[in-house]
Amino acid sequence: xxxxxxxxxxxxTMNLIINKGYSGTTTKNIARQAGVNECTIxxxxxxxxxxVLAAMELPKWNxxxxxxxFSCSENLREDLxxxxxxxxxxxxxxxxxxxxxxxxxxxxxxxISGIMKVPMIFKKILTKYFSEMIxxxxxxxxxxxxxxxxxxxxxFGFAFLKASFGNNLVRVSEKEYIISSVDTFxxxxxx
Numbered sequence: 001x002x003x004x005x006x007x008x009x010x011x012x013t014m015n016l017i018i019n020k021g022y023s024g025t026t027t028k029n030i031a032r033q034a035g036v037n038e039c040t041i042x043x044x045x046x047x048x049x050x051x052v053l054a055a056m057e058l059p060k061w062n063x064x065x066x067x068x069x070f071s072c073s074e075n076l077r078e079d080l081x082x083x084x085x086x087x088x089x090x091x092x093x094x095x096x097x098x099x100x101x102x103x104x105x106x107x108x109x110x111x112i113s114g115i116m117k118v119p120m121i122f123k124k125i126l127t128k129y130f131s132e133m134i135x136x137x138x139x140x141x142x143x144x145x146x147x148x149x150x151x152x153x154x155x156f157g158f159a160f161l162k163a164s165f166g167n168n169l170v171r172v173s174e175k176e177y178i179i180s181s182v183d184t185f186x187x188x189x190x191x
Contacts, residue, residue, distance in 0.1 A: 002054065006044050008034040013051045014061050018097040022052070022104035049110060052102065056114040061098060063090040065118045070125050076138055077186055079129065080151070083122075084178040087155045091118060093163035119156070123148050130189075139189045147189060154181050 002010065012034035016025040027048060031038040045051045055061040069086050072079050095118075102111045126148035133139045158177050162170045172180070 010055045014055050017101035021101050063095045065090045080182045091159045096163035
């Protein structure tokens with residue numbers, strides 16, 4: 001799909017965006033970090049925006065969360081722990097930093113659909129799952145959209161804090177956090 005030089009340019013661009021944001025990343029910086037001439041960037045891509053769009057197609061720079069990643073045992077606790085684990089495995093600190101770095105006025109409307117894929121898929125999975133669990137009498141009747149957003153926020157909040165502050169703020173392990181937060185979450189929805 002992309003040649004070796006294009007991949008170097010993509011990697012350099014995304015690493016710079018993680019550290020400097022989109023606006024702070026220049027083609028001169030990209031060329032230096034990729035080890036290419038600045039002219040090469042424009043031979044391979046129309047510009048910085050096209051490099052970002054290319055990166056969003058690659059697994060290295062896209063969490064790639066899909067409905068197929070999730071399976072259900074109909075045990076509320078086991079399933080939600082599994083869902084959280086899958087989310088944390090896919091939404092790495094690198095992915096969070098990229099998402100933040102791509103929120104730029106210069107990219108308004110261009111990257112939002114790519115950034116929104118993961119939470120939209122997660123929301124779809126959760127709303128379907130919670131609806132089924134209510135129908136099967138495994139949890140109390142409640143607004144599935146609201147609790148889906150709460151579950152997403154609980155998971156994204158941990159990923160965001162870990163990406164932003166690391167061990168300076170997040171001193172609990174991912175496993176401990178998932179179990180504790182899922183247990184607290186379930187206490188509000190179980191029958």
